[in-house]
Amino acid sequence: MPEPLARQDTTVGRIGQPYVIPRQKQKRSRVMTSLVLIAIIVMGWRWMDTVQNRPAPAPEQSQTGSATVTGLNPIVAKKADALVAQTGKIGIKILITDDFRSSEEQNALYKQGRSKPGQVVTNVKGGASYHNYGLAVDFALVKPDGDVIWDMKYDGNDNGRADWMEVVSAAKKLGFAWGGDWTSFKDYPHLQMDFGYSIKDLQNGKRPPATE
Ligand SMILES: [Zn+2]
Incomplete structure (x- = not known):
């Protein structure tokens, strides 16, 4: 079927x-x-x-970032060397007694003459001095016997002009500003280059160039 x-x-x-x-x-x-x-x-x-x-991470020593400064700015260092050489030629021996200063060193110096013995040598705390950004040097005169002096009237090269002011004049020609011209706190051994930056700019992370 x-x-x-x-x-x-x-x-x-x-x-x-x-x-x-x-x-x-x-x-x-x-x-x-x-x-x-x-x-x-x-x-x-x-x-x-x-x-x-993704943007590349900023390099450690960026001149525009808030990089930590650890030494004297190369341009300032070069100018300080030139100052030593130039004054040497006119019979004045100088010593750079201080250049870069960390914020910790600056704070310790601030205590001098205040909470610690000694003479007041600065009126600013850490981060508020051009030394903290490697943009300042301090100088002193060196006598032939090797004595380091801060005598502003000393005329070692015997040309009728105080050696101190001859150094200041040479420094200004090199582009340094002199602490002796300040009105609030006269800092006679102090020479600085601010590159147009205020302390506030530097605190905000702005950095001058490292090369000319
Ligand atoms: Zn100084």
């Missing part, structure tokens, strides 16, 4: 058939997979882009 057989076949066939997702569903799932993949690729690409475009 053909009919029951056919029915039987159909039944067998249905049971034995592997599960197949309908075409419509299959297509939708493939589209979804593609979208997820595209999203992952786009996100990954955007992440790479962010990483690549």
Whole structure:
């Protein structure tokens, strides 16, 4: 009998058939997979882009950043050397007694003549002196016998002019400003180059160039 057989076949066939997702569903799932993949690729690409475009970290000794100063500015150092050489030629020997001073050293110096014995030599605390940014030097005169003196009237080269003021005049020609010209606190051994920066600018991280 053909009919029951056919029915039987159909039944067998249905049971034995592997599960197949309908075409419509299959297509939708493939589209979804593609979208997820595209999203992952786009996100990954955007992440790479962010990483690549991240600004490079500022170098340690950046002249424009708030880098910590650890020594005399090279231009100031060069000018101080020139001052020693120039005054030497006119018979005046000078000694650079102080150049760069850390904030800690400045604070210790501030205590001198206040909470500690000695003469007051500064009226500013750490971070408020050009010495703290490597932009100042202090000088003294050296007598032929090697004595270091702060005598502003001494005329060792015997030309009728005080050696001290001859040094100051040479320093000013080199671009230094003299602490003896200050009105509030006269600092006679002090020479500085501010490069147009105020202490506030320096405290805010501005730094003058290291080369001319
Ligand atoms: Zn000084």
